[in-house]
Amino acid sequence: MSSLVAAVRRYPLVATTVLLGLIGAVLALGGQTDAVRWLFSGFGLLVAGYETIGMVRRLLRGTLGVDVLAITAIVATVLVGEYVATLIIVLMLTGGAALEDFAVNRAKRELDALLRRAPQIAHRLGAGAGTDTDTDTDTGNGEVEDVPATDVRPGDLLLVRPAEIVPVDGALVSVSAVFDESSLTGESLPVEREAGDAVLSGSINGQAAATIRATATAADSQYQQIIALVEEASASKAPVVRLADRYAVPFTAVSLSIAALAWIVSGDPARFAEVLVVATPCPLLISAPVAFMGGMSRAARNGIIVKGGGVLEMLSRAKTVVFDKTGTLTHGSPTIARVLPEPGFDEDELLVLAASAEQYSSHVLAASVIAAAQTRGLELIGSETANEVPAHGVVARLGAREVTVGKLSFIRERATDAVAAPIEGGELAIYIAVDGRFAGSIVASDTLRENAPQTLADLRALGLRDTVMLTGDARPTAEHIAALVGIEQVQADCLPADKVNAVRGLAHRPVIMVGDGVNDAPVLAVADVGIAMGARGATAASESADVVILIDDLTRAARAVAIGQDTIRIALQSIWLGIALSLGLMVLAAFGFIPATAGALLQEFVDLATILNALRAIGGRRDASVQAQIAARKPAAAGALSR
Missing domain, CATH: 2.70.150.10 (Calcium-transporting ATPase, cytoplasmic transduction domain A)
Known part of the structure; x- marks a missing residue:
C-alpha cells in the first residue's frame, strides 16, 4: 500500500487520468454521456495546457519533442468530440513520461554509500x-x-x-x-x-x-578528493536525448502536412481532426519506454542492474571499452602462484611448514598460504610456541624445528643464505627458514579471471573494437595482463584523476568503463557508461556507475552490451512499426475513408501492436539461447586459457 501511495504522489497526472477513466466508465454505464464528454474533454485540455507550458520552455532551450504532436492531437480530438480518444492520448502521454521518469531516476542516486564509508x-x-x-x-x-x-x-x-x-x-x-x-x-x-x-x-x-x-x-585528504571527483564527473555528463524525440519533428511535420492538405483539398475542417486522430504519437510515447523497461527487466534477471533507458541506448552505441585491472580483469585477491623449495625440501613440505607457522600470523597472505595447503589436502602442524613480529613475519616452534616465515630481510637475520625469489610485477613473495637455513619461498599473485579473454572476444564481436586498460599497478604487471586478454592500449601507475582524464580524452565514443573499488568511482561516473563489478567491489563504485553487475562474473559486462543492443533494436522496430501503420491510416483518413470514431479505434490497435512488439525486449528466449551458447563454449574457453 505504501508503494502505491508513493507512486500516486510521484505521478499524480497518471493517477488522475486512471481515476477519471474509472469515473467516466461509471457515468457512461448510468447513461451520463454528456458528463463523460465534458469530464474527459476538460481534463484533456487542462493537460494540454500544462504540457504546452513545458513545451514552450523546451523550445526556448532549443529542443522540440514528441509532445507537440500529442498536444495537437488532444486539442483535435476534443474539437471533433472524440473524448475517449482524448483520455487515451493523455494516458499514453503521461504514462510514457512516467515510465521514462522511473527509469531515469534510478540513475540519480546520491552518493550516500560513498559518504557513509568516508571515515x-x-x-x-x-x-x-x-x-x-x-x-x-x-x-x-x-x-x-x-x-x-x-x-x-x-x-x-x-x-x-x-x-x-x-x-x-x-x-x-x-x-x-x-x-x-x-x-x-x-x-x-x-x-x-x-x-x-x-x-x-x-x-x-x-x-x-x-x-x-x-x-x-579530512577535506584535503585523498578520500574526500575522490568524492569530489565523482561529483564533478557526474555533473559533467551530457543529458541523453529521448529516443522518441529524434523522430518527433519529422513525424509531426508529416502528420500536420497530411492533415492540412486533406483539409485544403476536401474543404472540410473535420478531415484535419480525422487525420490527427490516427496520427496520435502513442507509438512514440509508449513503445520506447516499454522496450526500455523490458530491457531493464531482462538485465535484472541476468544479475545486471541498469539505471535507465538512456544507459541501454549508450550501451548499444558504444565504440570503446576501458577496463580496470585489479578486481575486474583479475580476481582482486592474492592466491598462491608458485612454491619454490630449496634443495632438501619439496613443495608440500615447504607449504606445510609455512602454513603451520602462518596459523599464528595476522598478515593478509597468511590465509592464502593456509588455503593453498588445505587445497592440497595437507595436514598442518601445531606449534608449541609462536611469536609474530608485526609487518615482518612469524617465528614458530613446530615439533623439533624452528620455522620462520616472513619478508626477505626478516628471514636473512636468521638465514644469511636466503635469496630473493624471481617474481613478476604484481607478485609478492614470502620466505621460509628452518633452523637457521633458508628453505625456500612462496609467491602469491592476483590471478586473471578465467573468463576475461572470452569477455574481450564477446565485446569485439558486438562491435567494440577499441580496448584500453587503466590501472594503478606498475606497467610490467599491467602489460602482462593486457597481453593475456588481448587489450591493445595500457596506461599504468594511474591515480583516480589520471583515469578520469584518460577516459575524457578517448576519441571513439561512447566509452564504457568497467571497474570496481573506490578508486574507480570517479572514472565510472565520467564515462558514457560506467559498469561496476558490484558483487565484491566498493559500494562507492556501484553508486557512481550506470550499470551494476551483481554477480561476480565479468562476462555479464558483454551481456549488458548485448541486452542494450537488443533493446534499442526492438524499440526502433516498434517506433517504425507504429509510424508506418499510422502513416497508412493517415492517408486513408485524408481521403475520408476513416471517420474519427473508427480512426480512434484503429489507432488503439496500432498502439497495441507497437506495445506488444516492444515487450519482446524482455527477451526470455534470447537469454535461454545465450545460456546454451555459453555452456557449449566453456570447455573451449578453458582450454584456450590453460595454454
Missing part, C-alpha cells in the same frame, strides 16, 4: 602519547579521544586500530604497518609502510594497531 571518527592521542600500539585504549602515556574526522588538524597524533579505515592523510609514526590500499590505488596486494612513509585516507589498516601523524585535514 567519520578519528582516535586522537593526547599530548603525552607514545607510539606503543599494542592497546586499543591508550598508548601508555596519553589518553585516546574519539573526535569527528573533520576536527583533525595537521600534526595531530592518531591511533588507527586493526581493520579500521585511515581517517585522514598522514605519516606513519609506528615502526611499520601493513595497509590495504586496493580501493584507492587498485593494488590488490597489501602495502607495507615504514616509519615516516605517507599513509592515505581511505586505506584499511592491517591486523596490528598503528599510529600516524595527520598531514592534512
Whole structure:
C-alpha cells in the first residue's frame, strides 16, 4: 500500500487520468454521456495546457519533442468530440513520461554509500602519547579521544586500530604497518609502510594497531578528493536525448502536412481532426519506454542492474571499452602462484611448514598460504610456541624445528643464505627458514579471471573494437595482463584523476568503463557508461556507475552490451512499426475513408501492436539461447586459457 501511495504522489497526472477513466466508465454505464464528454474533454485540455507550458520552455532551450504532436492531437480530438480518444492520448502521454521518469531516476542516486564509508571518527592521542600500539585504549602515556574526522588538524597524533579505515592523510609514526590500499590505488596486494612513509585516507589498516601523524585535514585528504571527483564527473555528463524525440519533428511535420492538405483539398475542417486522430504519437510515447523497461527487466534477471533507458541506448552505441585491472580483469585477491623449495625440501613440505607457522600470523597472505595447503589436502602442524613480529613475519616452534616465515630481510637475520625469489610485477613473495637455513619461498599473485579473454572476444564481436586498460599497478604487471586478454592500449601507475582524464580524452565514443573499488568511482561516473563489478567491489563504485553487475562474473559486462543492443533494436522496430501503420491510416483518413470514431479505434490497435512488439525486449528466449551458447563454449574457453 505504501508503494502505491508513493507512486500516486510521484505521478499524480497518471493517477488522475486512471481515476477519471474509472469515473467516466461509471457515468457512461448510468447513461451520463454528456458528463463523460465534458469530464474527459476538460481534463484533456487542462493537460494540454500544462504540457504546452513545458513545451514552450523546451523550445526556448532549443529542443522540440514528441509532445507537440500529442498536444495537437488532444486539442483535435476534443474539437471533433472524440473524448475517449482524448483520455487515451493523455494516458499514453503521461504514462510514457512516467515510465521514462522511473527509469531515469534510478540513475540519480546520491552518493550516500560513498559518504557513509568516508571515515567519520578519528582516535586522537593526547599530548603525552607514545607510539606503543599494542592497546586499543591508550598508548601508555596519553589518553585516546574519539573526535569527528573533520576536527583533525595537521600534526595531530592518531591511533588507527586493526581493520579500521585511515581517517585522514598522514605519516606513519609506528615502526611499520601493513595497509590495504586496493580501493584507492587498485593494488590488490597489501602495502607495507615504514616509519615516516605517507599513509592515505581511505586505506584499511592491517591486523596490528598503528599510529600516524595527520598531514592534512579530512577535506584535503585523498578520500574526500575522490568524492569530489565523482561529483564533478557526474555533473559533467551530457543529458541523453529521448529516443522518441529524434523522430518527433519529422513525424509531426508529416502528420500536420497530411492533415492540412486533406483539409485544403476536401474543404472540410473535420478531415484535419480525422487525420490527427490516427496520427496520435502513442507509438512514440509508449513503445520506447516499454522496450526500455523490458530491457531493464531482462538485465535484472541476468544479475545486471541498469539505471535507465538512456544507459541501454549508450550501451548499444558504444565504440570503446576501458577496463580496470585489479578486481575486474583479475580476481582482486592474492592466491598462491608458485612454491619454490630449496634443495632438501619439496613443495608440500615447504607449504606445510609455512602454513603451520602462518596459523599464528595476522598478515593478509597468511590465509592464502593456509588455503593453498588445505587445497592440497595437507595436514598442518601445531606449534608449541609462536611469536609474530608485526609487518615482518612469524617465528614458530613446530615439533623439533624452528620455522620462520616472513619478508626477505626478516628471514636473512636468521638465514644469511636466503635469496630473493624471481617474481613478476604484481607478485609478492614470502620466505621460509628452518633452523637457521633458508628453505625456500612462496609467491602469491592476483590471478586473471578465467573468463576475461572470452569477455574481450564477446565485446569485439558486438562491435567494440577499441580496448584500453587503466590501472594503478606498475606497467610490467599491467602489460602482462593486457597481453593475456588481448587489450591493445595500457596506461599504468594511474591515480583516480589520471583515469578520469584518460577516459575524457578517448576519441571513439561512447566509452564504457568497467571497474570496481573506490578508486574507480570517479572514472565510472565520467564515462558514457560506467559498469561496476558490484558483487565484491566498493559500494562507492556501484553508486557512481550506470550499470551494476551483481554477480561476480565479468562476462555479464558483454551481456549488458548485448541486452542494450537488443533493446534499442526492438524499440526502433516498434517506433517504425507504429509510424508506418499510422502513416497508412493517415492517408486513408485524408481521403475520408476513416471517420474519427473508427480512426480512434484503429489507432488503439496500432498502439497495441507497437506495445506488444516492444515487450519482446524482455527477451526470455534470447537469454535461454545465450545460456546454451555459453555452456557449449566453456570447455573451449578453458582450454584456450590453460595454454
